[in-house]
Amino acid sequence: MLSIEECRQHLNDPELTDEKVEEIRDVLYSFAESALDKHLFSGSVSLQDNGEEKTN
Numbered sequence: 001m002l003s004i005e006e007c008r009q010h011l012n013d014p015e016l017t018d019e020k021v022e023e024i025r026d027v028l029y030s031f032a033e034s035a036l037d038k039h040l041f042s043g044s045v046s047l048q049d050n051g052e053e054k055t056n
Helices: 004-011 018-040
Strands: 045-047 053-055
Touching: 004 018
Parallel strands: none
Antiparallel strands: 045 053
16 A cells, blocks of 8 residues: 555645545545456456456
8 A cells, every 4th residue: 555655746735634645545545446346357357377367
């Protein structure tokens, strides 16, 4: 997980509080996790044992 300082650098907004940066980071992680779960479990793409993608 990115630290608050790493997130602050990417957000490029010095006005944000640590709490707001943490909130934004948590929402983005949650969104990314949901999108990845949806993609991986949709059946359109699966990962082979060697890590290569295989389209079904």
